[in-house]
Amino acid sequence: MMREREAGINVSERQRYATQSAFGILMRKVYLWMTLALTITAIAAYYVAHSGFIFTLLNNQAILWGLIILELVLVIGISAGINKLSLTTATILFTTYSVINGVTLSSIFLLYTMSSITRVFLITAGTFGAMAVFGYTTKKDLSTMGKYLFMALIGLIIATLVNLFFKSTGLDLALSYLGVLIFVGLTAYDSQKIKQMCMSFEYADEGAQKLALLGALTLYLDFINLFIYLLRLFGRRN
Numbered sequence: 001m002m003r004e005r006e007a008g009i010n011v012s013e014r015q016r017y018a019t020q021s022a023f024g025i026l027m028r029k030v031y032l033w034m035t036l037a038l039t040i041t042a043i044a045a046y047y048v049a050h051s052g053f054i055f056t057l058l059n060n061q062a063i064l065w066g067l068i069i070l071e072l073v074l075v076i077g078i079s080a081g082i083n084k085l086s087l088t089t090a091t092i093l094f095t096t097y098s099v100i101n102g103v104t105l106s107s108i109f110l111l112y113t114m115s116s117i118t119r120v121f122l123i124t125a126g127t128f129g130a131m132a133v134f135g136y137t138t139k140k141d142l143s144t145m146g147k148y149l150f151m152a153l154i155g156l157i158i159a160t161l162v163n164l165f166f167k168s169t170g171l172d173l174a175l176s177y178l179g180v181l182i183f184v185g186l187t188a189y190d191s192q193k194i195k196q197m198c199m200s201f202e203y204a205d206e207g208a209q210k211l212a213l214l215g216a217l218t219l220y221l222d223f224i225n226l227f228i229y230l231l232r233l234f235g236r237r238n
Helices: 002-049 053-059 061-081 087-105 114-137 143-166 169-199 206-234
Strands: none
Touching: 002 053, 002 087, 002 169, 002 206, 053 061, 061 087, 061 206, 087 206, 114 169, 114 206, 143 169, 169 206
């Protein structure tokens, strides 16, 4: 009886150790993939902005809208098909999206001064980091907040599309403030959700790593959108 009990304790301890080990591996991968994606986007944006392709991009709306549609297809494809994709394929698609997003964001180097882009990036990094830590450490369940933020995000998208026709400066400013608030909240919510997801895996196998990659994509999108809205508010135009 004692041996069976000791064996049970040993198995439980091994499982707990394996889960803790898997959690650490997956969380590191989430932030590593996110950081690499941001780096790729920054390099792509800077390269395109300082090459002749930026003028081709700005003068040909068909190419620009084609890239934006391709971005949407990639995000939907990765999110919806993550269970069917291999880890290698999902990583390639994520990397491709990071490059294309850098191409579409390259115009910010023409619209804003380099010093203000750097300043806003640092503000974004600090804000993102603070909210990510809050979401990771808080004991409060943020799931309800996440539902309201998602509804607010849909409203933000609709209002932004409507303002493309009305071109209201006041509405654009209000939407920028709303966008900052939404993505600040989503950063905390997504950070908590990803932590809970990574804690549920006993092993850091391919299936777990694919979901960690999806978590990295989520945080990447939070960071990029927060940066864009802050840049609209605090960026200094050329």
